[in-house]
Every structure is written in structure tokens, then in C-alpha cells.
Amino acid sequence: MLETATANLPFAVRQYSAEQLREALRKMLLIRRFEEGAEDSYTRGLIHGTMHLSIGQEASAVGACMPLTDADKITSTHRGHGHCIAKGAEVARMFAEFFGKETGYCRGRGGSMHIADVTKGNLGANGIVAGGIPIAVGAALSAKRLKTGSVVLCFFGDGAGNEGAFHESLNMAAIWDLPVVFFCENNKYAMSTATERSTAVHNIAERAAAYAMPGITVDGNDFSAVAEASHVAVERARAGQGPSLIESVTYRWRGHSKSDRNRYRSKEEIESWVARDPIGRFAELLREQAILDAEGFKALEDAVEREIAAAIDFAKTSPAPDPLALTRDVYTERPA
Amino acid sequence: MSMPLRETPTEVRELSYAEAIRDGLAVAMERDERVILMGEDIGVYGGAFQVSGDLVQRFGEDRVVDTPISELGGAGIAVGAALTGLRPVYEFQFSDFATLAMEQIVNQAAKLRFMLGGAVSVPLVMRFPAGSGTGAAAQHSQSLEAWFGHVPGLKVCQAATPYDAKGLLLAALEDPDPVMLFEHKLLYKTKGPVPEGHYTVPIGQAHLCRRGGDVTIVATAVMVHRALAAADKLAEEGIEAEVIDLRTIRPLDRKTVVESVAKTSRLMVVYEGVKTLGIGAEVSAMIAESEAFDYLDAPIVRLGGAEAPIPYNPDLEKAAVPQEPDILEAARSLVRGRL
Amino acid sequence: MPVEVIMPKVDMDMTRGRVAAWHVEEGAAVATGDPLFDIETDKAAMEVESPASGRLHHIRAAAGAEVAIGTAIAWIYAEGEAVCDPPAADTAATVPAQIGSPEDTAEPMAAQHPRPSDALSSSVEKARATPQARRLARESGLTLNVIEGSGPRGRIGGADVEAHLLRNEGAAAETTQGWQAEAGSLVVHRAGSGKRTPILLIHGFAADADGWQKLEPYLAPDHPRLKLELPGHGRSPKRPVESFRGLARMVVEAFDREDLPGAHLVGHSLGGALALALADVRPKRIASLSLLAPAGLGPEIDGRILSGVARAGRKDSLAPWLRELVHNGTLISGDYVAAAMRARQDPALRAYQRDLAETLFPDSTQSVDLLAALERLQVPTQIVWGRADRVVPWKQALRAPGRVALHLLREVGHLPQIETPEDLAPLLNNLIRLAELDRPPMTLDAKGVAL
Known part of the structure; x- marks a missing residue:
């Protein structure tokens, strides 16, 4: 009786404590507010360059990272703010990086596109599509060879699936049974080009068959579905059974970057995805499961707002890098 | 030979350049469990130029990893492994194939440390069998080292002797940053004294191979040997050439070259890469910008590769890169004031 | 370069002078010291001698003309030197530069196909x-x-x-007529006011006491410094030398004259060999011996460099040889060369040194072997050598007995006292200190004999 009841519950509710679930929701909210704050700061001219926002993809980032520990690694993408926060980074140092400050994660050298908290196992966002995929496989090779027991989760987009590096990497990870999870966030468009126009297979997960590994397509806006797929793949990797490919179908509400004029998709399409807001859906699940009521949700939102405001303040008041130190960290400085 | 005097004396054997590298790899693998080799056909085949040889028998397939023909992925995996605690040595079967992996070398390996504000380092060693003279034509004979020398974050070496090949490899494996080792294929079978055991040749230090007061010849890789042979003939004619083997092209050993040119007042740079926008341009410009400028008593001469892909026909192939007679004639003209 | 002839100031309150007469005509030959012209001031008339030998040109002040003191009134060109416009010539008098002459532009081929070099030479008058x-x-x-x-x-x-x-x-x-033999003792310069056993410094071939200047500030200040100058070097007389032994005798004689209770010897190159020879004959009065790149330990020496230095009569011919002496040629600045050349201006001194090099180092070979002396010696001794020494190879040091300490300096050539005084001095000071720990500073007994 009890077993049946439990079996009907979503995976996330069965797998994680209420505390863990509330924390997952908090992280999703933090990602959303962080990116809104970044967008606002960009509009005010406080942020230089461009950025790629993942608003609408929060369940994908946080769900994927649920089974990971700080010892596990991720590689991230140009749309990597969510991955970075999901893997445990502090928003204050992220904002400081966006503002180009010495207190930023990359000391103002990397910006949005290279954001990472390496101490939490994030090997870096990457400005090159598919650039992080072989690196993730290399990290998995280290984990296997050095017997660290850790797993690497490799984020990439639907566009990266058409790069040679993707195919070469999946092949090698498979022949060497490496502990890596290839996690494709299919948000439907590689910049402006729809997956239907660029990709021969209907589901990117089908490509797993070519490399003799499990492949699964999940609703990327369903936190529990994402977490479940990630959980299974991470367990498999940790058990030494090799890589998996997960396709998490999601949608970015904003344009590709700040210069996108949205000519390739309709307002209706965007609105249909906004209606499937991953945060709203996950908050609803927690309400249904009596894990977080409306008041609790409000409190969570308020706390996140305060955290974001304090983080922006920290970034604004942080020192800028010294131009004289321009070439620092090009090479490792070694005592003479 | 620039054998450090401080090292404990060990037995010195005659080894070929390829054997010296293999010896260095074995020394490193014995000393450090983290050292692994990656590349195409480096296992039972022993490597296209028999550099890895029997290492797979000695260290096993886990540490001598045959990769599929996937240069971009393979290079990237080496980058990721270096980033996370291993010390991979990645062998390109031919340096030309590095063009397939430029993304990972130039965008990732060279920049990760900088982009992440110093939070990581990439202790990666890559080996590139390079150069012409083997009849392998345009896609298997290039000298692309200057491309890599243009990338901050990389270090780029070209050993000319078995001694330096082993010493630079071992230095590269102790370096926290990515080091690219270009090995001229014609050198693999050349022999020279190589001490047993561990020693290093400092990266970034040129080697003054021959002293002379009349002209400074700065050379790299196989050109060092051609320059030395030419210098012996020049000496018979009363011209004393000073020959500097750069050994590392990034970072350049400015001091050694500047001091030499200040002494000889004449500079010639000999390298196999395409002449334009190459090592010669950099060394020449460095001298023009240096305190040695005021000592120049003749135009600077560059002898580099022809403005053409490397051809197949053996005579054409020879004509495409500087040979000993070219060096001889150019040095004569330079010293006798005909240029 | 032509030598200027100026209106000299010959009287305290003289501001101008009048040329009374020229003794030499325009274009005529004149030798140094010959009467050149007469001047008259309101107080006196006097003869002015020629400052140089050669031919007189560009007389600017004819007889009767009055000019300000210091004004160039003529130039003397060396025999065979091309006569050109004097350096301070009035610009109006110079030959106009030949730019764009009709012949240049009338050449159609050149105009149509200018070689880059020609284009440069016609447009840039340089x-x-x-x-x-x-x-x-x-x-x-x-x-x-x-x-x-x-x-x-x-x-x-x-x-x-x-x-x-x-x-x-x-x-x-x-x-120049070579050099003339002189007599007298070798000059010893004293510096420092310390009360402890003095340090006697003996310079090398073609150097002089000033060569220690860079080292001296680093030497232990409580030891006075005595700087000996070899014959025909610095201010010492040009005494004829037949052999190394003869030269060593002069050094011993100078040492004896100083009547020192004892001394720490520091000798460089030839001075090192001489210090060793001195220690060999006066062992009891030598507290310690520091030999810097010493001669006398092997046959090889680069005579080319030595004779190059000895022969060089101008900064430009001296500089390349000076650069050979050191590891880092950039140490040899223009100022350094100028100072070195000033000390070598006397052609007789150069001629003397040329002959001395021939006597001591015939055919690039050291004619003296002091290894036996080094073997005999009991005083604390060290050898300091630059690994990049191109004059005397450092490997000669390996012949020294085991008792002798050896310091090989990286990236240092033949002149450690100039190339790396801050590294050299501690070695010298240490040996001096150690030697004095072994036995107390030397004093004279009542009879003036060293204890």
C-alpha cells in the first residue's frame, strides 16, 4: 500500500528530503533573479560585452546537478550562469566578475562567458561551442585513472551536438568507459537555427546509439524528470559502467545574446514556453506535496531578492583590476 | 652540450633523438604516476616514428593510450586531463594534424588559466613531429611552430639534439603550463650523448653552440646542424660564425641573442618554417628594438622556408627550405659586405 | 678629425686677442710645437705653438684680425686626411646638397622603375x-x-x-717612437683608513689601479688597501722587463719598500701570477692569497685579446676587445670605454705594453708556470674564476692542489672585479676573515721582522 503510494510520487519527492527540495527551488529562483539582475545591470551600462541568459532553463541546470557532490566536476557553456549557481557558486562573486572586478571568480579576466567557481568543481563556462566536451572527457579520464570516484557532468547545447568534438568525445568516452554524463540542453535553437533545420535526428539523444551508450530525452522544464535522468546516469558512471547521453528539452525565454532581435521565432511560441515555467511548476509540486506553502515561497523569494541586491552592491563597490597586472596568469608564476 | 655540472654524474650513452625522447618519457613515467601518453598508434605500433616504442609493454595500456583518429577530441581530452590532475603527453602523429586540434590548443589549453583568473593550470605536454625532408609532401611536412609561438599561454620548444630533446621533455613535464615540443623528423635518427636518468634543459634558454666574432647565426631544429656545418666551412675561409640554437621560441631568450649580435654586428636567422611572418621576423625585430641595434653593421638576413607548400619531388623539396650551401653563401655575402 | 686652432686666453683679464702674424701658410705642413701664429694683447705679444701635426687649413682670422678668446681660427688636418668643411663651419659656406639635379630627373628609366634604394637616396639626403x-x-x-x-x-x-x-x-x-726606458719604484696607491692587515691589490695586464674601483666599496673597510701599479701601467715608470721573473722581482721590491708587517694579496690575471710569485718568496708576510682568473697555471691564453687591448689606440678599436674580456658585452658602455681609453692615451704606454705582452705571452702562450709555487704555498688561498672567461680558460684552475678553494662564477668573464664586484667581494672578505681567525693580525717584532 505504502509502496504503491510512494511509487506514484515523482522521483524528486521520493529521492530528496524536503530541505533538499526547498534548496533546489531556492537555487532556481536565485538563477532567475541573478539573470534578471544581470540584465538590469547590463541595461544600466554596468556590464561590458554581452551575455547569454538561460531564463526558462533553471530546472535543467539545477536538476542536472542534484546528484553531484563538490568533488564531481562539470563543464559548462556560454549560457552557463545557471550551471554555475547550481554547482554552488556565490552570486556576489559572479556579479563581481560580470562587472569586471578583481573580486570576481576570474578576477575580471573572464566575464560572463568564462564564469566558474573551480573550487566547487566547475571547470569553466566556455565560449567555444563544444569546447568543454573533450575537456569533460579528459576530466573523466583523470577521475578514472586517479581513482577519485568522482563523475563529470558535461553541459552543452543542441548546437554543440553538430560539432566534431561532440562525436569524437562521445566515442572516446564510450570506448574507455569513462565516468562522464553528456547533458545536452536542447533549447531548440542554435542562435537562430532551429534543431529541425540543423540536426538530422529528431532527438539528439538518438545519437547515443552511435556510441553504444544509453540515451534519454526528458522534459527539461520538469525538475524531477531532469533530476531522475541525471541521477541514473551519474550512478551508472560512478559504478564504472561508462557514459550516458541525456537530452533535456527546454527553452530560453530571452534571445541568444543581448543583440538578438528574435526574428526566427514567434511571440506565441515564446509565450507557450513561458506558460511552462519550470519554477512555477516546481513550486506547485512542492505546494501539492506540502513541502512549501505560498507563504514559504514568498519568504524564499524575499531572501533571494535580498541576496541579489547585496551581491550587486558587493560587485559595484569591489576594486577594479590593476592594468599593470594585465599579463598575470598567462603563465604560472614560479619562484625563480 | 649544455650538461649541467651540478647533476650527479651518470652514465652517458649515445642515443638517437627518438630514443632520447623515449628515455625521457620512461624516466618521467617511472617518477610520476600521473604521467600518461596519448596519441595515435603509440601503443603496440610504437608510434609513427617509433618514439614511444616499447613503452606500452613497460607501462601498460592504461598509461600508453592509443587514441582513435580524433585529433580535436584527443587534444581536448588531454587538456581536460591536465586540468584535473594528470600529466598527459599528447603525440600528434604529424604536426600538420594539429590543425585539426587548434581549437583545443589555442582556445582552451593556452587560455584556461588566464580566463579563470589563475584558478587552474594546464600542465600539458604536446609533441609534434615536424618538418620536411622525408618526401611526405605538403600535408605531412610543415613547420608550424611559429603559429603556436604567437599564442600567449603556450610555451614552444624545438630541440636540435638528443640531449636537449630529453632535457626539454623532462622540463616540460615539470612545467605548470602547456608546452609544445616540435621535433624535426629528420632528427629522430641522429645520435648524440644522453645521460641516464633525470635532468632538465631549461625552457626559454638558448644554447650558444659555437663562438665566433663575425656573424651570429640564430637557428632552430635541423637548421642548427646545417648552420654548424656551414660554420665549420666558413672558419676555413677565415669567417668565424657564432651559432645560437634557440631551443625555445616562446619565450625567446632575448639576452643570448642580443649579446651575440652586439658582439658580431651581423645577424642571420635560419629556420624551416615559411619565411614570412615567422621566427626570423620575430628575432630580427627583437634585435631592431634592442640595444644591439647600434651594433648592426649589415642588413639582417632571414633564411626561411619558401613561399610555397612543401613539394614532393626531392629536388624541389630541398629547394623549399634552407640547406647548408644557402647558409654558407648567405653568411659569406653578409660578412664580406655584399648585402 | 681636424684639430681646432683657437685664440687662446693667455692673460687673466683677456677677452679678445689680435692675430699679429701667421708663421704657417694655408695648406702648409706644421708639426706639434712649431710656432704657428703671434698674438698681441694690450699688455704683451706672444708666440702660439701648433697643437698638432699636419696641414693648416681654413684660416679664419687673418693677420690683424681681432677675435674673442676660444674662437676657432683655423684647423690642422692630419697628413692625408680629406679636407672638408670644418665642423663649426658657417652654414652659408657649405656646398649645397645636390638634390633633384636635372640629371637625376632626366633619366626616364629611373623615373619609371625606381629601385627602392634609389628612391630613398634621391629623396632623403642622408x-x-x-x-x-x-x-x-x-x-x-x-x-x-x-x-x-x-x-x-x-x-x-x-x-x-x-x-x-x-x-x-x-x-x-x-x-711616436715606441717608448723610452724609465727608472724608479713601482707606484703603490693607498686607500682606506682601516687599522687591520692591509690588502695588497695587483692589477692585470693593461689595467691599472683604477681597475679596482668597482670592487673597493665592497671590501671590508677595516683593512687599508694598497694598489700596486705594474711598470708601464698607470703611473708606474716604464722599466724594461726581460722576463716574468724580472717583473716579479720589481713587485717584490715594491712590496719590501712598503715595509708591511703582512698583507692579504689579491691579484688579477697577470697580477694573480705576480701575487703568487710574491707569496712564494715572502710566504711569512702573506696572510692570504686570492687569485682572480690568474695567469701562471697553464699554457693557454688568448694573446689576440691581450694584444688587441694593448694595441688599441682609439675607443673604437679598444671597445670590441674590452667586450671580449667580459661575459656581458653590454657592461662595456661608451663611458667605460672612454675612461679606459683616457688611461691609455699615452702612445708610449701602449708601445711598452705591446712589448710586455710579447715578452710574457709569446705566441698566445703563457711562458711561466707557477703550479709548483702554488703547491709549495701554505697560506689560505683561493682561486676565483669566471666560467665565461675567454682570455684564460677557467679549467686551468683544476690543476690547483686540493687545499686551494675554487669559486667558479657563472656568466662572468675575465673581469670578475668589474662584472660582479658584489659577488666577488664576499669571497675575498671571507678568506681574509678566515685567515685572521687562524692567526692574529700580523705585527712586527722589535727588530722589524715579521712574526
Whole structure:
């Protein structure tokens, strides 16, 4: 009786404590507010360059990272703010990086596109599509060879699936049974080009068959579905059974970057995805499961707002890098 | 030979350049469990130029990893492994194939440390069998080292002797940053004294191979040997050439070259890469910008590769890169004031 | 370079002078010291002697003319030197530059297919010269357009400037008559006021007491410093030397004259060999011995460099040899060369040293072997050598007995006292200190004999 009841519950509710679930929701909210704050700061001219926002993809980032520990690694993408926060980074140092400050994660050298908290196992966002995929496989090779027991989760987009590096990497990870999870966030468009126009297979997960590994397509806006797929793949990797490919179908509400004029998709399409807001859906699940009521949700939102405001303040008041130190960290400085 | 005097004396054997590298790899693998080799056909085949040889028998397939023909992925995996605690040595079967992996070398390996504000380092060693003279034509004979020398974050070496090949490899494996080792294929079978055991040749230090007061010849890789042979003939004619083997092209050993040119007042740079926008341009410009400028008593001469892909026909192939007679004639003209 | 003849100031309150008469005509030959012209002031008349030998040109003040003191009134050119416009010539008098003459533009081929070099030479009225030539000319105060270039398209190279300078000097060199033997003791300069056992410094071939200047500030201040100058070097008399032994006797004689209770010896190169020879005959009075790149330990020596230094009569011919002496050629600055050349201005001194080199180092070989002396010696001894020494190979040090300490300095040539005084001095000071720990500072007994 009890077993049946439990079996009907979503995976996330069965797998994680209420505390863990509330924390997952908090992280999703933090990602959303962080990116809104970044967008606002960009509009005010406080942020230089461009950025790629993942608003609408929060369940994908946080769900994927649920089974990971700080010892596990991720590689991230140009749309990597969510991955970075999901893997445990502090928003204050992220904002400081966006503002180009010495207190930023990359000391103002990397910006949005290279954001990472390496101490939490994030090997870096990457400005090159598919650039992080072989690196993730290399990290998995280290984990296997050095017997660290850790797993690497490799984020990439639907566009990266058409790069040679993707195919070469999946092949090698498979022949060497490496502990890596290839996690494709299919948000439907590689910049402006729809997956239907660029990709021969209907589901990117089908490509797993070519490399003799499990492949699964999940609703990327369903936190529990994402977490479940990630959980299974991470367990498999940790058990030494090799890589998996997960396709998490999601949608970015904003344009590709700040210069996108949205000519390739309709307002209706965007609105249909906004209606499937991953945060709203996950908050609803927690309400249904009596894990977080409306008041609790409000409190969570308020706390996140305060955290974001304090983080922006920290970034604004942080020192800028010294131009004289321009070439620092090009090479490792070694005592003479 | 620039054998450090401080090292404990060990037995010195005659080894070929390829054997010296293999010896260095074995020394490193014995000393450090983290050292692994990656590349195409480096296992039972022993490597296209028999550099890895029997290492797979000695260290096993886990540490001598045959990769599929996937240069971009393979290079990237080496980058990721270096980033996370291993010390991979990645062998390109031919340096030309590095063009397939430029993304990972130039965008990732060279920049990760900088982009992440110093939070990581990439202790990666890559080996590139390079150069012409083997009849392998345009896609298997290039000298692309200057491309890599243009990338901050990389270090780029070209050993000319078995001694330096082993010493630079071992230095590269102790370096926290990515080091690219270009090995001229014609050198693999050349022999020279190589001490047993561990020693290093400092990266970034040129080697003054021959002293002379009349002209400074700065050379790299196989050109060092051609320059030395030419210098012996020049000496018979009363011209004393000073020959500097750069050994590392990034970072350049400015001091050694500047001091030499200040002494000889004449500079010639000999390298196999395409002449334009190459090592010669950099060394020449460095001298023009240096305190040695005021000592120049003749135009600077560059002898580099022809403005053409490397051809197949053996005579054409020879004509495409500087040979000993070219060096001889150019040095004569330079010293006798005909240029 | 022509030598200026100026209106001299011969009287305290003289501001101008009148040329009364010229004794030499324009273009005529004149020798140094010959009467050149007479001047009259309101107080006196006097004869002015020629400041140089050669031919008189460009007389600017004819008899009767009155000019301000210091004004150049004529120039003396060396025999064979091309006569050109004097350096301070009135610009109006110079030959106009030949730019864009009709012949140049009338050449249609040249106009249609200008070679880059021609285009340059016609549009830029500038001498074509290498950086080296420009530097040498600058350092010698020469303008490039007086020099003929032998390179492609008339380019002036360093050798052209040197040849030009040599031609001008050739005449002067011919007038020197070698050197004349002198008598007297070798000069010993004293410096420092310390009360402890003095340090006796003996310089090397073609150097002098000033060569220790860079080292001295680093030496232990409580030891007075005595700087011996070898014969025909610095201010010491040009005493004839037949052999190394004869030279060593002069050094011993000078040491005896100083009547020191004892001394720490520091000798460089030839001075090292002499210090060793001195220690060999006065062992009881030597507290310690520091030999810097010493001669006397092996046959090899680069006589080319030594004779190059000894022969060089100008900064430009001296500089390349000085650079051979050190590891880092950039240490040899223009100022350094100028100072070194000032000390070697006397042609007789150079001639003396040339002969001395021939006597001591015939055919690039050291004619003296002091290994036996080194074996015999009991005083604390060290050898300091630059690994990059190109004059005397450091490997000769390996012949020293085990008792002798050996310091090999990296990236240092033949002149450690100049190249790395801050590293050398601690070695010297340490040995001095250690030697005095072994036995107390030396004193004289009542009879004036060293204990």
C-alpha cells in the first residue's frame, strides 16, 4: 500500500528530503533573479560585452546537478550562469566578475562567458561551442585513472551536438568507459537555427546509439524528470559502467545574446514556453506535496531578492583590476 | 652540450633523438604516476616514428593510450586531463594534424588559466613531429611552430639534439603550463650523448653552440646542424660564425641573442618554417628594438622556408627550405659586405 | 678629425686677442710645437705653438684680425686626411646638397622603375650607413659625410669609419717612437683608513689601479688597501722587463719598500701570477692569497685579446676587445670605454705594453708556470674564476692542489672585479676573515721582522 503510494510520487519527492527540495527551488529562483539582475545591470551600462541568459532553463541546470557532490566536476557553456549557481557558486562573486572586478571568480579576466567557481568543481563556462566536451572527457579520464570516484557532468547545447568534438568525445568516452554524463540542453535553437533545420535526428539523444551508450530525452522544464535522468546516469558512471547521453528539452525565454532581435521565432511560441515555467511548476509540486506553502515561497523569494541586491552592491563597490597586472596568469608564476 | 655540472654524474650513452625522447618519457613515467601518453598508434605500433616504442609493454595500456583518429577530441581530452590532475603527453602523429586540434590548443589549453583568473593550470605536454625532408609532401611536412609561438599561454620548444630533446621533455613535464615540443623528423635518427636518468634543459634558454666574432647565426631544429656545418666551412675561409640554437621560441631568450649580435654586428636567422611572418621576423625585430641595434653593421638576413607548400619531388623539396650551401653563401655575402 | 686652432686666453683679464702674424701658410705642413701664429694683447705679444701635426687649413682670422678668446681660427688636418668643411663651419659656406639635379630627373628609366634604394637616396639626403657605423661616428664626433662607404650602394660600414679614423691616426702613430726606458719604484696607491692587515691589490695586464674601483666599496673597510701599479701601467715608470721573473722581482721590491708587517694579496690575471710569485718568496708576510682568473697555471691564453687591448689606440678599436674580456658585452658602455681609453692615451704606454705582452705571452702562450709555487704555498688561498672567461680558460684552475678553494662564477668573464664586484667581494672578505681567525693580525717584532 505504502509502496504503491510512494511509487506514484515523482522521483524528486521520493529521492530528496524536503530541505533538499526547498534548496533546489531556492537555487532556481536565485538563477532567475541573478539573470534578471544581470540584465538590469547590463541595461544600466554596468556590464561590458554581452551575455547569454538561460531564463526558462533553471530546472535543467539545477536538476542536472542534484546528484553531484563538490568533488564531481562539470563543464559548462556560454549560457552557463545557471550551471554555475547550481554547482554552488556565490552570486556576489559572479556579479563581481560580470562587472569586471578583481573580486570576481576570474578576477575580471573572464566575464560572463568564462564564469566558474573551480573550487566547487566547475571547470569553466566556455565560449567555444563544444569546447568543454573533450575537456569533460579528459576530466573523466583523470577521475578514472586517479581513482577519485568522482563523475563529470558535461553541459552543452543542441548546437554543440553538430560539432566534431561532440562525436569524437562521445566515442572516446564510450570506448574507455569513462565516468562522464553528456547533458545536452536542447533549447531548440542554435542562435537562430532551429534543431529541425540543423540536426538530422529528431532527438539528439538518438545519437547515443552511435556510441553504444544509453540515451534519454526528458522534459527539461520538469525538475524531477531532469533530476531522475541525471541521477541514473551519474550512478551508472560512478559504478564504472561508462557514459550516458541525456537530452533535456527546454527553452530560453530571452534571445541568444543581448543583440538578438528574435526574428526566427514567434511571440506565441515564446509565450507557450513561458506558460511552462519550470519554477512555477516546481513550486506547485512542492505546494501539492506540502513541502512549501505560498507563504514559504514568498519568504524564499524575499531572501533571494535580498541576496541579489547585496551581491550587486558587493560587485559595484569591489576594486577594479590593476592594468599593470594585465599579463598575470598567462603563465604560472614560479619562484625563480 | 649544455650538461649541467651540478647533476650527479651518470652514465652517458649515445642515443638517437627518438630514443632520447623515449628515455625521457620512461624516466618521467617511472617518477610520476600521473604521467600518461596519448596519441595515435603509440601503443603496440610504437608510434609513427617509433618514439614511444616499447613503452606500452613497460607501462601498460592504461598509461600508453592509443587514441582513435580524433585529433580535436584527443587534444581536448588531454587538456581536460591536465586540468584535473594528470600529466598527459599528447603525440600528434604529424604536426600538420594539429590543425585539426587548434581549437583545443589555442582556445582552451593556452587560455584556461588566464580566463579563470589563475584558478587552474594546464600542465600539458604536446609533441609534434615536424618538418620536411622525408618526401611526405605538403600535408605531412610543415613547420608550424611559429603559429603556436604567437599564442600567449603556450610555451614552444624545438630541440636540435638528443640531449636537449630529453632535457626539454623532462622540463616540460615539470612545467605548470602547456608546452609544445616540435621535433624535426629528420632528427629522430641522429645520435648524440644522453645521460641516464633525470635532468632538465631549461625552457626559454638558448644554447650558444659555437663562438665566433663575425656573424651570429640564430637557428632552430635541423637548421642548427646545417648552420654548424656551414660554420665549420666558413672558419676555413677565415669567417668565424657564432651559432645560437634557440631551443625555445616562446619565450625567446632575448639576452643570448642580443649579446651575440652586439658582439658580431651581423645577424642571420635560419629556420624551416615559411619565411614570412615567422621566427626570423620575430628575432630580427627583437634585435631592431634592442640595444644591439647600434651594433648592426649589415642588413639582417632571414633564411626561411619558401613561399610555397612543401613539394614532393626531392629536388624541389630541398629547394623549399634552407640547406647548408644557402647558409654558407648567405653568411659569406653578409660578412664580406655584399648585402 | 681636424684639430681646432683657437685664440687662446693667455692673460687673466683677456677677452679678445689680435692675430699679429701667421708663421704657417694655408695648406702648409706644421708639426706639434712649431710656432704657428703671434698674438698681441694690450699688455704683451706672444708666440702660439701648433697643437698638432699636419696641414693648416681654413684660416679664419687673418693677420690683424681681432677675435674673442676660444674662437676657432683655423684647423690642422692630419697628413692625408680629406679636407672638408670644418665642423663649426658657417652654414652659408657649405656646398649645397645636390638634390633633384636635372640629371637625376632626366633619366626616364629611373623615373619609371625606381629601385627602392634609389628612391630613398634621391629623396632623403642622408648618408647611407649601418647602425654600427653611425654609432662609431657618433662616439668619435665624426659626421658621416666625411667618410667614404665601401659597401653596396656606397653604404658606410663600421669598418669604413674605423679605416677613416686609422688614416687620421696613422700620421700621428708614425711620429711616436715606441717608448723610452724609465727608472724608479713601482707606484703603490693607498686607500682606506682601516687599522687591520692591509690588502695588497695587483692589477692585470693593461689595467691599472683604477681597475679596482668597482670592487673597493665592497671590501671590508677595516683593512687599508694598497694598489700596486705594474711598470708601464698607470703611473708606474716604464722599466724594461726581460722576463716574468724580472717583473716579479720589481713587485717584490715594491712590496719590501712598503715595509708591511703582512698583507692579504689579491691579484688579477697577470697580477694573480705576480701575487703568487710574491707569496712564494715572502710566504711569512702573506696572510692570504686570492687569485682572480690568474695567469701562471697553464699554457693557454688568448694573446689576440691581450694584444688587441694593448694595441688599441682609439675607443673604437679598444671597445670590441674590452667586450671580449667580459661575459656581458653590454657592461662595456661608451663611458667605460672612454675612461679606459683616457688611461691609455699615452702612445708610449701602449708601445711598452705591446712589448710586455710579447715578452710574457709569446705566441698566445703563457711562458711561466707557477703550479709548483702554488703547491709549495701554505697560506689560505683561493682561486676565483669566471666560467665565461675567454682570455684564460677557467679549467686551468683544476690543476690547483686540493687545499686551494675554487669559486667558479657563472656568466662572468675575465673581469670578475668589474662584472660582479658584489659577488666577488664576499669571497675575498671571507678568506681574509678566515685567515685572521687562524692567526692574529700580523705585527712586527722589535727588530722589524715579521712574526
